[in-house]
Amino acid sequence: MSSSRGNLRWSDLRTGLIFIIGLIVAGVLLLIVGKNSPVINKFIDLKIFVQDIEGLAENNFVAISGKKVGTVQAMTIKERNDTIGVEVVMSVRAEFQKVITKDSKAKIKPLGVLGDKYVDITLGSGEYVSDGDFLLVEKDLGLADITTEGVKLIRSLNEVMEKINRGEGTLGKLITSSELVDKLTRTAENLERVSESLSSNRGLAGRLMNDSELANRFTGIVKDLESITASLRDGKGSMGKLLVDESFYNNLNATTKRLDSLILGLQNPSGTLGKLTTDSLLYHNLNRSSIALDSLLRDLKANPNRYINVRMF
Numbered sequence: 001m002s003s004s005r006g007n008l009r010w011s012d013l014r015t016g017l018i019f020i021i022g023l024i025v026a027g028v029l030l031l032i033v034g035k036n037s038p039v040i041n042k043f044i045d046l047k048i049f050v051q052d053i054e055g056l057a058e059n060n061f062v063a064i065s066g067k068k069v070g071t072v073q074a075m076t077i078k079e080r081n082d083t084i085g086v087e088v089v090m091s092v093r094a095e096f097q098k099v100i101t102k103d104s105k106a107k108i109k110p111l112g113v114l115g116d117k118y119v120d121i122t123l124g125s126g127e128y129v130s131d132g133d134f135l136l137v138e139k140d141l142g143l144a145d146i147t148t149e150g151v152k153l154i155r156s157l158n159e160v161m162e163k164i165n166r167g168e169g170t171l172g173k174l175i176t177s178s179e180l181v182d183k184l185t186r187t188a189e190n191l192e193r194v195s196e197s198l199s200s201n202r203g204l205a206g207r208l209m210n211d212s213e214l215a216n217r218f219t220g221i222v223k224d225l226e227s228i229t230a231s232l233r234d235g236k237g238s239m240g241k242l243l244v245d246e247s248f249y250n251n252l253n254a255t256t257k258r259l260d261s262l263i264l265g266l267q268n269p270s271g272t273l274g275k276l277t278t279d280s281l282l283y284h285n286l287n288r289s290s291i292a293l294d295s296l297l298r299d300l301k302a303n304p305n306r307y308i309n310v311r312m313f
Contacts, residue, residue, distance in 0.1 A: 042094040043070065044131040048106045048119070049078075051085040056108050056117040062090045064121045069096045072119065090119060101126045105138040 053075060062070040070092035078087045092100070101124035109120045121135065129135070163169055 043091045044094050044097055044129075045073070046090045046092050046100070046106075046121075046129060047132065047134045048088045048090070048137050049080050049083075049085050049134060050088065050108070050137055051083070053086050053088065054108045054117055055110075056088065056119065060116055060118050062092055062119045062121065064096055064099060065123060066120065069093050069121075088119070092121075098128055099123055100129045100135075102129055102133065104129070104135055106135040107138045 056072065056075070058072050058075060060072045061068045062072060070090055072088060073091045074089045076087050076089075077084065079085075080087065090106075100121060103126050104124035105122045107120050107122070108117050110117055122138075
C-alpha cells in the first residue's frame with residue numbers, strides 16, 4: 001500500500017516536471033522564433049510596386065540599412081498607374097516606423113553573389129510613413145544588368161575598331177593612310193629647318209635669339225616707345241597736348257565755328273562776301289576795275305610826265 005502511494009507520487013511529480021519544462025521550452029521558442037510574429041510585436045505594412053521581383057520570395061527578410069526589421073508577407077500581380085506589376089507587401093516592426101520616411105527608398109538586393117534576395121530600405125528625412133504606404137523603389141544593378149552593359153560596351157568598341165580599320169576619323173587615317181603620316185613628316189622637317197635657321201643666326205628671329213647687340217637695340221627701341229607713350233599720356237609736347245589738353249580742343253572748336261560763320265557769310269547772297277561769290281555783275285565790275293587800274297598803272301609807268309608835272313620856281 002505504501003509502495004503504490006510512492007509510485008503515484010513520483011509519476012505525478014514526473015508529469016508535472018515534464019509539463020513545466022515544456023512550458024519553459026515553448027516560452028524560449030516563442031521569444032527566439034516569434035520575434036517577427038505579430039502576436040508578440042506590433043507590425044505595420046509597407047508596400048512596393050515593381051515590374052520585376054528579381055528572385056524575391058515570400059518570407060524573405062526586410063532590412064533597414066542592412067538590419068533585419070521584418071519580412072515579405074505577400075506578392076500579388078496588380079495594375080497600378082496603368083502599369084501591370086507585382087505589389088510586394090512587407091511586414092515591418094512598428095518600432096522602426098520613426099526611421100522610415102516617405103522619401104526612403106527600397107531596393108531588392110542579394111545576400112551574396114548567388115544568394116537569396118531581400119528588401120533593403122534606406123534612411124530618409126521628412127514625414128514618417130504610415131501603415132499601408134508605398135515606398136519608392138531604387139533599382140540595383142544586378143549581374144544581368146552588368147552583363148548587358150558590358151555587352152553594349154564591347155559592341156561600341158567593336159564599332160570604333162571597325163571605323164578605324166576602314167580609315168575613318170583622324171585615328172583611322174593615321175593608322176591606315178600614309179598621307180597624314182607624310183604631312184606630319186613634312187611638318188617635322190620644316191620645324192627642324194626652322195630650328196636650324198634660328199640656331200645658325202639666319203633671319204631676324206635667329207639674330208634676335210643669338211645676337212645680344214641687336215637684342216639690346218630692340219630693347220632700347222621698346223623703352224623709347226614706352227617713354228614716348230608715357231609722355232603722350234602725361235600731356236607733354238605738342239602731341240601730348242593734342243591728346244590730353246582740352247584747351248587745344250577748345251581753340252580748335254572755336255576756329256571751326258569761325259570758319260563755319262565765314263562759310264555761311266559766303267553763302268549769304270545779300271552780304272558783301274556772298275555777292276563776291278554769287279553776284280556775277282559785281283564780279284564783272286571788279287574785273288573791269290582791275291583791268292582799268294592795270295592800264296592806268298602801265299600808262300603811268302610809260303608816260304609819267306602826263307600825270308606828274310614838276311615846276312621849279
